[in-house]
Amino acid sequence: MNIGAAARASGVSAKMIRHYEQIGLLPAPARRTSGYRDYDTADLHRLRFVRRARDLGFPLDRIADLLRLWSDRDRSNADVKAIALAHLADLDRQVRLLHEMADVLRALADACDGDGRPHCPIIAGLDGDVLAPGHCHEAGSATSSPPRPGAPSGILR
Amino acid sequence: MNIGAAARASGVSAKMIRHYEQIGLLPAPARRTSGYRDYDTADLHRLRFVRRARDLGFPLDRIADLLRLWSDRDRSNADVKAIALAHLADLDRQVRLLHEMADVLRALADACDGDGRPHCPIIAGLDGDVLAPGHCHEAGSATSSPPRPGAPSGILR
DNA sequence: GTTGACCTTCCCATGATGGGAAGGTGCACA
DNA sequence: TGTGCACCTTCCCATCATGGGAAGGTCAAC
Known part of the structure; x- marks a missing residue:
């Protein structure tokens, strides 16, 4: 799907999606021959994760950490909890x-x-x-x- | 007094003092022949006002309003209260x-x-x-x- | 073919608070 | 008088997350 559809489906604005891609928070999606970005379900899933983390007020660099942990099947939940508790203290x-x-x-x-x-x-x-x-x-x-x-x-x- | 002394006496950093002057929040103080800023007691009084307002989280444009009301002997306290209550709601x-x-x-x-x-x-x-x-x-x-x-x-x- | 919505990249802005560079000034002390 | 260091000046950039808007290209319905 195009970026606008991804934005609507995820709650993350198109502007922010581009920005997150630019700063490396999100991987660059596939592109159509037109140059348009093409988001698949994994991309959408990731966007929703970011949306939820933002909604809890996590800063982007912490979200980057959380995304890493999310995709790491061998993660330690202690690492996740540490991030969460630090943010909670904040x-x-x-x-x-x-x-x-x-x-x-x-x-x-x-x-x-x-x-x-x-x-x-x-x-x-x-x-x-x-x-x-x-x-x-x-x-x-x-x-x-x-x-x-x-x-x-x-x-x- | 010089800007450093004014900063220490008011709690507003020298950087911020220069910035507030630049954006017009504060009047430009007198200058010595060296080019150094020279703050008098009225300047200091004003800086302290800004410090306290910032401490209460008032944004600078609201502080500009408050400074105006502060120096207006015919002010209406209703105007002040309106600003305060709006900020409180925030x-x-x-x-x-x-x-x-x-x-x-x-x-x-x-x-x-x-x-x-x-x-x-x-x-x-x-x-x-x-x-x-x-x-x-x-x-x-x-x-x-x-x-x-x-x-x-x-x-x- | 036309039109309007959508897309691209790029540049700038917000709000408040800085950091740092480059260069000048003041003053205590030798 | 010279030195050294703290302080001062202006200028430019950065932070953080979220935009706005310009200029130009693409798509799809009519």
């Missing part, structure tokens, strides 16, 4: 981080009347102005320990 | 998404003995092989509805 870390951010922000937003006046605990919080009136103590202390978005390591893009 | 969405991924992956990993043998429910789950023996039903159904990492919209990178 996911949990991100959840924690985002949760902390959300909590801080929620407290600031809750402290804001949103009545159209200039005074705003959110702004005060970002200002680092712990002497702001009203819910100043909560807002101030909340922004003193927010988590920090790190270097490119996010699961979602 | 954070909550991401948490939910990552949480679902983590749950699916945890179930798969828990189902794997990790004893070094080739059989692996994680691989089976990614394979979409719902007929895998053992914890096949749980693993299979789990991977049938995992969330999908989307287009670049992640808070963390």
Whole structure:
């Protein structure tokens, strides 16, 4: 089948299929005389594997590892589990981080009347102005320990 | 003070400070005859604002909005709150998404003995092989509805 | 033959945070 | 005064995954 059909059948966009082929994640499929790519069932199977792994947030280089293990009949499930657990730790870390951010922000937003006046605990919080009136103590202390978005390591893009 | 000192005092790296200036997020500071940037207390105050906003995961274009509101003495706190709440909704969405991924992956990993043998429910789950023996039903159904990492919209990178 | 959907490759963009190269400046110390 | 090293400048590229779009070719229904 052509790339568009493969994309629809796998949930991986044509653009991404080409990209994955280009970076070596996927083998190049057969080509028709027209130059069009021709995907067979094994290709499709592989694409679906990639789709599912992406859906779980695995980065591409980990997916490459998983694909290798998938096709290795002598694989050790311990290797697979190690990859999965490392990624799981990542996911949990991100959840924690985002949760902390959300909590801080929620407290600031809750402290804001949103009545159209200039005074705003959110702004005060970002200002680092712990002497702001009203819910100043909560807002101030909340922004003193927010988590920090790190270097490119996010699961979602 | 020089950019290095400003970076240390604000927590925003020198690279990022230059970048933020380049993209117009921050005004260009004064320059010494050497060509070195010279940051004053207002600059530093602004950098700290940006640091805190970044720590809460606000994207730069939202931070630009917040900076504008911060310096507008006639701002409406409703505008600030709207930005905060939109971002909060984003954070909550991401948490939910990552949480679902983590749950699916945890179930798969828990189902794997990790004893070094080739059989692996994680691989089976990614394979979409719902007929895998053992914890096949749980693993299979789990991977049938995992969330999908989307287009670049992640808070963390 | 025509048309429109699909295909190809290529180049660029996103968002935030860098690394590193090449070359200049400042200052403490000998 | 000279030296050496930390710091500074600008510029270009990279990361990660997912695109958009341009230019040009192919296919199949009508």
